[in-house]
Structures are given as structure tokens and as C-alpha cells.
Amino acid sequence: MKSKKKKYRYGIKEKTLSFILFPCIMIALFSCIYTGYSQYNTIEDEIGTELKTAAYGARIISESLGMNADEMKSQIDTYADETDTEITIFNGDVRTVTSIDNALNTKMDAHIEEQLIKTKANLYVKDALVNGEEYFGYYIPFVQNNELRGAAFSGIPKAKAQSIIIKKVVAMVISIVIIMAVFVTIAVLQIGRILKKLTVASDYAESLDENDLCVEYDNKIKNDVDEYTEIANILYRAINKLRDLITNINTSSQSSLNISSELSRNSQNLSRTTTEIANVISNVTEGAQNQADETQKVAESIQNMGKDIEIIVDNGDKLSEAAQNMSAAQNKVVDTMSVLHSTNQTIMNDVTEVNNQIEITNNSIKSIYSALSIIQDIAEQTNLLSLNASIEAARAGEAGKGFAVVASEIKQLADQSSTNSSEIECSLQALIENYKLIIDKMENTTANIGEQNDKLRETESDFETLNSGIAETTTQIKEINDIVSDINNQREVINEAVLNLSAISEENAASSQEVMASVEELNSIVSIVDDKASELEKMNKELNELVAVFRID
Template sequence: MKSIKNNLIISFSSALVIICFIISASGYVSTKNGLENLNQQSINQKLESDLAAAEMYVKNYYGEFKYNNGILTDQNGRNISGVNEMVDKIQEDSGNVATIFVKRGDDFERISTNIIDGDGQRATGTLLGKESEAFQSVVNGKTYIGNADILGISYVTAYQPIFNNNEVIGILFIGLPNEQADILIKDILMNSRNIFIMITLGTILFGIIISLIIGKKISDPIIFLTGMIEKISNYDLQLYQSGKKDKYLKRKDEVGKIAKSLEKMQKNFIELIKVIDNISNDVALSASELSETSEQVSIAANEVARTIEEIANGANEQASDTENAANEITELGTLIESSHNYIQELDLSSDEVSRLKEEGILSIKELVIKNEMSKKETQVINNVIINAHQSAEKINTASQMIKSISEQTNLLALNAAIEAARAGEAGRGFAVVSEEIKKLAEQSNQFTGEISLIINELKEKMETAVQIMNEMNKVVEEQSVSVEITRTKFENISLSIEKTKEVINKLNASGLLMENKKVSIINIIESLSAISEENAAGTQETSASVEEQTASMEEIAKASGALTKLAEEMNQSISKFQY
């Protein structure tokens, strides 16, 4: 019963662990999402405030931007390209990266920045790129705030367009590396995770304690009731005398009902066993008296039956011997008839074997003819493959000639192109023609290369085919020898079959003679058997009546003995119970 208690504890604990894990995981995910959203809002607000601060820096350093012939200047007309004091000051004060873009054609170029590239240089002169996340928003005159990849580093960015007469002439950029933006959220998430882990472990520990208490409360009654059932199964019907039993009997739930039912069952068993014990004693006494009476009657009947049986045995033995002789002769006749039938079947089988032998010889002759035809056809195929191999060699030679011609043509086309180049404008048309001739020569050279590969592959396969055909010729020769050996063996089998048929004919004649003798002997034995049966009939009838009486008394004696034994077994079974 300890396993039930353990199973209950494990089940409750497992369910509690799963529930706690789900609640903790959900809480952690919700907290993480909330913190990420809050962090994103905080970063966006910071960027908006940093943009406002950057505008103040612009007014302090440059006043108002002016745009003349693709050049961005301050209000005094000074070109600000390469002037980095303002962006460096922004990085020094706020830790942000900053850049000023100027419109350059359909894109925007960095002209002032504190972003350093992989070579340790400022990233001036580089373009924003139309594929940038912020490009479309800025072109439409809108401020873009979001993530962007700059020179392989991920930033949280703000791009604000610079206007001149309602036209976008540049961009003011502020950015913060994502690594810096994520530091705060990572610390908060780590602390939240630790808190959730501590809460989960505490809840699991509390749940295990509750599971132990509940498991003990459920398993104790089951253990007690199981003990009662085990006592009954071990023939112990003595009632419990303990306060624990009274406690369970007073319960109003299913445990109380089971305890009351078990106690009632014990009492009913005790009463039933006492009644059975009394009845079995009475049955044993009556059976013993009946057994003694039947034994006395059986002894007298056995003496009468023994005398009659001795008289009948002589007649029965004579009839039995005669009948056995008749049966033996009948069996002998059956065996002779079966032997005759088997000989006839063997004769038919030998005829069938002879016919199959003729067909086999005919098949072997046909196989010899077909083998010769196969040998000739194999030789023809071998010759065809050899001729094809020679043709492939010729094709390969021709393709090599074509390749050589195409290389010469390519060289001539190159010379013609050189001459056309020297001729200038007058040789332009000739240069085009020479170029086309060059392409055709290159294609011819390519095709001849492919043809050579195919021809080489074909030659390898033909050589393999020639080897296979040579092996097939050897196999055909060996097959011819095997066919000749088989034909010789079939001829020897034919001679053996003829000799077997002669022996079968002799056996058939002997079987007919034995059949005639069998009929005569059976007639004689049947006459003797009829006389013996008439002599034994009278004594058998007298003996049968005595035997019936004796058998009846024996059955009574057996029944009384069985009844006595049954009563003893019943007493032994009842004695196992303790009550």
C-alpha cells in the first residue's frame, strides 16, 4: 500500500509543479513583454527629447541651414561638410551618435558625423541608402523613430528631415546602440526571473507538504481495509478489536461503508462455516455406514460372478481366437489388395515417367538447338559492338579535327578583330562579324568537347559490353557441355525405367495369385468364428446379469466412499478458517 501513497504524493506534486511552472512562465513572459514595451516607450521618449536637444545644438552652432547647389551651409554661408564639433558635443553630453545628412540626388549623404567605421575613420561621404528603414519616411517629410542597421551595428534611431521652403534638404540623425538600450531591461528581467524562481520553489515545497498530508489521509484507510481483506484471504475470520476499526466504522463516507460491509461479511462467513461443519459431520457418519453394508453385498456377488466368469472365459477365448484369426486374415487380404492397387498405380506412374522422359529428351534437344542459336546471335552482337566501337573512334577523330578547325577559326577571328580595330570606324562592321565568328568558333569548340566526353563514355561502355559478351560466350560454351551431360543422364534414366516396368509386371501377376488364396482362407475362418460365437452366447448372458448386479453394488460402494472422502475434505477446508 506504500505504492498507493507514493503515487498519490507524486501525482499531486507533479500536478502542482506543472501548474506552478505554467503560472510562473506566463507571469515571466507577461512581465518581460511589459518591460520591453515600457523600455521601448522610454527609448522613444528619450530620442524625441534628444532630437529637441539636437535642434538646440543646431541653432547654437549653425543657426539656420541653407541649401545652395547641393551644399548645406550655416546661416553665415559656411559649408558645414566635415565640421564635426556639434556632433561630438552631442556624443559627449548625451552619449548618442549624431549625423547631419545633405540631399545628394535621390539619396542623402553623411557630411558631419561621430559614427566611426571599421577603419577608425568618420563615416562621412557615405549614403543613407534607399533600402534604409528610415528613407521613405524622411522623403515624405516625416520623422522616423525605430531600429536601423548602420555599418553593421544595430541602433535605436531617430531621423528628422531638415526643410528649406517646404523641401527636404537634409536629415538630422540621433541614435543609441541597442546594446546600451538593452542593459537596463536585462537587469530588470534577471531580477524578475530570480523572484519567479523563488516563488515557484516555495510553492512547490508547500505543495509537497500538502501532498504528504493528503496522501497519508487517503492511504491510511486503504491500508487498514486491505489488511482486513488479506486476513480473510488467509482464512482468518476473527474480528478486529481495535479503536482504529471503530473509527472507520463510524465514518459516513465510502470508507465507512466498505469497513461495515467487510465486518458483516466476516460474521456471515463464520455462521455459514459453522452450519457446513455440522452438515459435513452428519454426512461422513451416514456414508461410513452405507459403505460397510455395500462391501458385504459386493463380496457375495463377486463369488457368484467369479464361478460364471470361469465358465464363460473358455468359450470367449475360443471365440476371440477365431475372431482374431479372421481379423488377421481380413487385414492380410486388405494389405494384398492395397499392394495390388499400389502396383497398378506404380505401373501408371512408370508410364507417366516414361512419357515425361521422352518429353525431357525432346526438350533437351530443343535446348541444344536454341543454345547454338544463342551462341551465334551472341557472336553477331559482339561483332556489332566491335564495329560500333570502331565507329566511335572515327567520330572521336572527326570531333578532334572539328575542334582544331574551330581553334584556328577563333584565332582568325581574333586577328580579324585586331585588324578591324586598326581600321577604326570603317572596320566596325567587320569587327562585329569577326566577333560573331569568334562566338561560333567557341561554341563549336565547346560542342566538340562535349562530343568527345560522350564518345569517351560510349567507348568505355562498349569496352565493358565486349568484356560481358566474351564472358557470355564462355557461359554459352559451359551451358552446351552441361546440356550434353544432361542428355546422357536422361538416356540412362530411360534404361532404368524400362527395367522397372518389367519388375512391376511380375509383381502384378503375383498379387493376383495371392488375392485368390486370400478369399479361400477367409471363407474357412468365418465358418469357425460362427460356431465359437454360438457357444459363448449362453454363458455371456448369465455372466452379464451377475456382473450388472456386482457393478451396481460397486457403484454404491464407490459413491459412499466418495461421499466419505468429500466429507473429510470439507472438514479439512473448514478447519483452515479461524473463527
């Protein structure tokens, strides 16, 4: 592929590098400033922590050795060397033991003493003066009975502390600069790879802009897999597809030119054919319309017949319902007569039982008559006996007066028994007469019930005959309804078929008219196609001229 690269004063490589390097430099500068400031304070706090630890150690030494200055001096010097700090023990505000040269028996700074007396708490300062030299120092006061008795001090010269801080900050800044340098180096290398792929894509785009479709694939990016390589591959594939498309357009335009000429000739033949088809369709349309009118008349007749069938079916249903109602009523009457027959039988049994009871009562009355006759005989004999007793009492005189009273009472009893017997006899006689009447009525009732049972049997027989006739009538009505229903179903099928035929006829007529309109429209379309074929031929020639600008060989 021949590359015709355009030269730019400020290209993508320069822009990309500036976009990456300038932010990186600014970030590095800001990081250095921020790191220096934050690390300075952090390191000062770390020094304070170390001094605090050393001061507590000095306090422990002081408390363990008491006021033995020589031994304490030796321990303090050793501890100062170990911690790389200066250690001092104050007694009041005077340095009684110290590792600082020429500081023995010197006094504590007035402002520091004032703060310790006021707060009686640990104090970290960065400007403690010892022999005119400033120290970073940490004070731990000795408080007894709420009074300051002394203090333990650990410190390092301020110049030494600042030197330590600067070294650590510089180390941090150098680390940041190295990291940013490595990052920038990696970014530049990566940008170089990206720019190489973008350059290939740019070459493809320039070839496409110059209508040069004869390009070769750059194997330098063959094994790379990323978005930029994909852009170059997409452009390469697009150029190949465009080249194939232009080739196909050339071939197709030539074929289209031939087809347009053939299409013009065929459209003229089609116009003549459609005119003949239009005449035939006109005749078909007229016949379909006549067929639709006749089928419509047949459908109306079938519809009227359907209404008559519906009336017959409705009457048959009503007749069947009436027969069912009659059958139900007849069944109720038969049940009622059965109950009546059973009731009559019960009455006859009851009448028979009453007759038996009357017979038993008659026999009892006869027994009462016999007993009553005996009672009357006894009353007569008692009356005679009382008469004889009265006579004998009269004969006895005064001695028979009591017996005369008894005889009188017996006579009265005999008369009363005779009277009661007569009344009982009359009552029994009346009772016998009433029983005779009851027996006659019972015999008549039994005869009537027997006759009524005979009539019930005859009526039941007549109703059974009627029930058979109703069942047969119901069956015949059901058969008639089934036949009429079948006729109605067949009528509906015929009606549906006629309606379908009518609809088909109407559809045929409408379709014929639509086909007629379509044929007429086809004629106009054929004319348009003829015109468009001429236009297509002209357009194919213009298309050939347009694609000729692309180099594909």
C-alpha cells in the first residue's frame, strides 16, 4: 500500500504526548508539594512520639534510682545513646542530671515552666532552648501534692530533627518522581504502539478518501488485539467490501441496463394481454352478480321455512310439557287414591273392631241382665224377710223394737235395690237399642266402604290406562320433536351453505370488480414501468460513470 501521508504542524502524536505529559507533570508537582507538607507534619508527630517514649523511660529510671545523681547520670547517658536522644532530669526547675553537654544545673525555660505549672500535664514543644540551642523536646512533669517537683525531658536539636524530616520528605518526593517517570515511560511506549495502529488506520482512510480501493493489509498489526487494531481492521474490511460492492455495481448496472430494455418490451406485451383479460373478467363479473341474486332469494325462502319449523318445535315443546304435567297430575291422583284405599281399609278394620267390641258389650249387658234378675229376686226375698221380721217384732212388743228398726231399714234397702234394678234395666234396654242402631250404621258403613274400594280399584285401572296413553303420547311427541329438530338442523346446514354460496357469489362479483380495477391499474402501472425502464437505463449509465472514479484493479 502506498502511503501519501499529510504533514501536520501539530499532529496526533504531539497532542497525545502533551495531553499525557502535562497532567503527569502537574500531578507529580502537586503530589510533591502535598507530600512534603503532609509528611513534614507527620514526621514531626512521629518524632514527638519517639521523644515521649524516651521521656517515659527517663522517668522510670529516675523513679527507680531516686536521687543518686552519679548512678542516675550513668544510666541516663546509656539510655540517651540507645534512644539517640538527649535526656534530662529536673529537680524543680534545675537540670540535676542531663546528657547535654554544659547544661548541668541550668534552669528550665520560664515559659515552659509556666505551662507545666499551669497544666501539670505532658508537654511537647519544638522550640525548647538549651544553652542557646533550640530543641524538639517532650516534658513529663513530676507532680506531688498538686505541686511541680521536677520533670523528665527527652529531646533532639531542632536542626537535627529538621534534617531528618527533610531527608524523609526528599525520599518520598524522589519515590513519587520515579513512579511518575515509570508511568510516563510506559504511557509513551503504549502511545507509540497506539499511534502506529492509528497511522495504519489513517493510511487506510486516506486511500479511501482518494478513491483508491487497491490497498494491502499491514502485517505489523496482524497479531495485536485491541480497539485501535480493530479500527484499522474495520477500515480495511470496509475498503474490501466497498471494492467488492463497486465491482458488483458495475456488473449489476450492466445487467440492469439489459434488463431495462427487456422490461420495456415485456411491458408493451403485458399491456395488450391485460386488455384481453379485462374483457373476460367483465363477463365473469356479470354472471357472478346474477348468481348472487338467485342464491339470496333461496336463502330468504329457507329463512321463512326456518321460522315455521321454529313454531312447530315450540308447539311440540309446549305439548310435551303439557303431557308431562298431565302425567305428573295423574301420578299424584294415583298416589292419593292409594292413600284413600289404605285409609278405607283402615276404617273397615276399625269398624270390624268396633263390631267386635259391641258384641262383647252385648254379652256383658246380657250378663248384667242375669245379675240384675238375681238382684231383683234377692230384693223381693229381702222385702219378704223384712215383712216377716216386722211381724215378729210386733209380736215381741218392747223387746222387738230394735229388731223392728232393723227390719224397717232392710225393707228400705230392699225397696231401693228394687228401684235401682228397674232403672238399670231401663238404661240397659236403651243401651241395647242404641247398640242395635250403631250396628246397623256400621254394617251400612262397611258396605259403603267396600263399594268405595271397588270404585277406587276401577278408577286406578282407568288411570293406569290413561298413564299408558300419556306415556305413548309423550314418546310420539318426543319423536316428532326429534324429527323436527333434525329437519331444522338440516335446514340450518342448507341455509348456511346457501348463505356461504351467496357470500361466495358476492365475493366473486366483488373480486371480479377488484380484479377489473386491478387490471386497469396494472395497465397504468405497465405504462409507468415502461417509462421507468427508460429512466432506469439512463440511471445505469450515470451509475457507471460514478463508479468509474474508484480504482479497483
